[in-house]
Amino acid sequence: MDTPMERTGHPPVYTHRKPPLPETPEQLRARIPGWGADLDPADRPSYPREIAAETGAHWDLPEPQPEHGERERSMEHGMLTPVFGTAQPLQGLSGVVRRYAYRRHSEGKAAHWLLLLAADRVDVAEHVLRSFATLRPDNPITETGIRAEVKHGSSRFGKGRSDIRHQAIDPVVNGAPWVAGALAAAWAVRRVARRAG
Amino acid sequence: MRAMVYRGPYRVRVEEKPDPRIEHPNDAIVRVTRAAICGSDLHLYHGMMPDTRVGHTFGHEFIGIVEEVGSSVQNLQVGDKVMVPFNIFCGSCFYCARGLYSNCHNVNANATAVGAIYGYSHTTGGYDGGQAELVRVPFADVGPSIIPDWLDDEDALLMTDALATAYFGAQLAEISEGDTVAVLGAGPIGLYAARSAWLMGAGRVVVIDQLPERLEKARTFAHAETINFNQVDDVVLEMKKQTDHLGFDAVIDAVGAEADGNMTQHLTSARFKLQGGSPIALNWAIDGARKGGVISVMGAYGPIFSSVKFGDALNKGLTLRMNQCPVKRQWPRLLEHIRSGYFKPSDIVTHRIPLEDIAEAYHLFSAKLDGCIKPVIIPDAS
Structure with missing residues (x-):
């Protein structure tokens, strides 16, 4: 089939016409399970964006979770939220x-x-x-899961993946803070040792 | 209990942790039977999300069995088999009352810019997640639902985030009959979003990625056309050529913060953490859409600034729509679609891995080895 451009000498976008689709709705309905099932926005659960929701809540304001110790909060909140996570307290x-x-x-x-x-x-x-x-x-061998490379092979290579291009410098980037930290610590220790000596 | 814990960027392990306990009368404790690693977990794993604390247990996609309930819980009983939406929400605040469950104001003390999510740093509330044997589930009367007898466990697992988010993303794209839809990213969200776009009457669906095995899945599972952005000189130009130089009516960003394909953007964001996320996919979406088109952002981005091409979005008159998915709102209609055979969510699961091998699971998924698209974690593999 000729493209619209081949037929007319210009793409249809430069006229009022929308480019034609390769398949009709009937063809799509036959090829794709469920095509058009949610064509009507009223069938889409997040349409409209805001609704009067029935949630199962049997409170207006939830009763507050007991606080055990300090709980940090965003200063943009007007109060500590009634419920909050307690996974890893500040330390x-x-x-x-x-x-x-x-x-x-x-x-x-x-x-x-x-x-x-x-x-x-x-x-x-x-x-x-x-x-x-x-x-x-801490064990960088087991915790980085690097053994997966051996188990599953280097299947990333030979596929033109863009992440391969920067993988050579990734260890440098990821390791730089550790090297900088070690150098700073060594410098500090030397300085203290010199003063003591 | 045994649980995955974060030890630092690119390092996780399994540790013995104290069992979670009821901390609020409407809490439940759930024994996890299946969990999944989400692409957005990789942002935590790579150290991109502010306030990700050592010792944190990730995992916002999980199902399990109710082990204990708090004194005010009415809708669940011990022994119920439940699926738990990734959002933690109270059901009664300004936002929940309007159906915006993912924006709940009563559950995240650490930030007002995002609701609460299981196992997703203290920026989203500081709740440990479900890649563990047990997990605390706040607002048990509001969030979890009992899994219908006819629904497979892995299908239920994928309802807790991936499928619901993708379906929501297609809705935000405001698709009308015959619209051309581009989906950036052929991971789980992109694949389901492409499937969902057809349900809303799309006339063409084109999925863009760089991994051949994922693009193959886009063709077979999602019935879509594909573009491998590594095989074209300029992906935006290719998007224009594919649409007779109009651009796509709608573009769904299913990539998010660690998009690759532009070295500078990738390094400054994913590696040096100087941006809240690599905006490569978002910028391709903005430039590849037609004027007056719609961008739906489902990829996750952090709270720090990103160098988004906002001028192009303005001058093209684009509509940008986005949110974390209010998962539970999607479930009734999604269950109908699964029953009708329009979706088989677990078709994209590629790996099933014991919790004890969590470090290898993260590396496998992060490095995209062995054709990994969706890894499922089994807490009690014995």
């Missing part, structure tokens, strides 16, 4: 940074999020160090 130096991020900066400020990201890195360093005082220190 250590990372906890200090996180507490500051929550108390000092609203979610509208980049500083809030960048401090939280920085605290995440501090948290990891703290836990790596702490793990060496346990019977189960």
Whole structure:
């Protein structure tokens, strides 16, 4: 079949016409299970966007979850939410940074999020160090799951994947904070040792 | 209990953790029978989501059996087999009352910019997730539903996020009969979104990705045409050529924060964490849509800024629609579609992995080895 452009010398978009479709609705209905079942927006569960929802809630404001200790919250909230997660409470130096991020900066400020990201890195360093005082220190071989490469083969190669192009520098990028941290620690130790000497 | 825990970027392991307990009268404790790793879990795994704490248990896609209920729970009993939407929501706040369950205001103390999600950092509330033997489920009378007898476990599992999110994404694309629809990304969300677009009457569906095995799945499972962006010089230009230089009526971004295909964007976001997410797919969506078209964003992005081509969106008069999916709102209609045979959600599951091998499961999925599209985690593989 000639394309619209081959027939007319110009693509249909430069006229009022919409480009023709390769298949009719009847052909699509025959080929694809359920084609058009939700054609009417009224059949779509999220149309309209807002509805009067029946949710099963038998409260107006949920009764508050008991607090056990400090619970950080976004300063954009007017109060602590009635229910909250208790998975990993603030602790250590990372906890200090996180507490500051929550108390000092609203979610509208980049500083809030960048401090939280920085605290995440501090948290990891703290836990790596702490793990060496346990019977189960962090193990980069088992924890990175790198053995999956052996089990499942290097099936990513030879397929032109764009992620291959930067994989050579990924270890550098991912390892740079650790190297920088180690250098800073070595520098600090040397300086303390010199002063002591 | 045994649970997956985060130890740092690219590192996870299984640890013995204290069992979760009832912390609020409407809590339930659920014994997880199946969980899944979601593409968005990889953003946590890669250290991109602010306030991801060491020791956190990921997992927002899970089903299980009710083990214990709080004193005010009326709708569930011990022993019920339930599917749990990834959203934690109260059912009564300003947003929940309007059906916007994913935007609940009563469950995330850490942020107002996002609702609460199981196992998705403290930015989404600080709740441990379901890649574990047991999980705390707040608002048991509101979130979970009993799994119908006729529904397979893995089909139910995929209702908790992937299928519901994709179906929601196709709705946000505001598809009318005969519309041309491009779907960026042929992961689970992209594949289901392509299937869903047909249900809404799309005239053409084109899926764009770079992995041959996923594009093959797009052709067979989702009945779609495909473009491998690594085999064309300029994917936006290709999108224009495919639509007689008009652009697509609707484009669904099913990629999100770690999009590849542009080295600078990928490195500054996914690697150096200087952006809330790599906007490659979003920018392709904006440039590949027709003027006056609709962009539906289902890919997940972090709370930090991203270098989105907003001027193009403005000048083209695009409608940008997005949200985390209010999962439970999708379930009644999705169950009808599954019963009618329009969906078989578990068809995209490629790997079933014991919880004890969680580190390998994450690496397999993250590096996209062995044709992995959707890995399912089995907590009690014995």
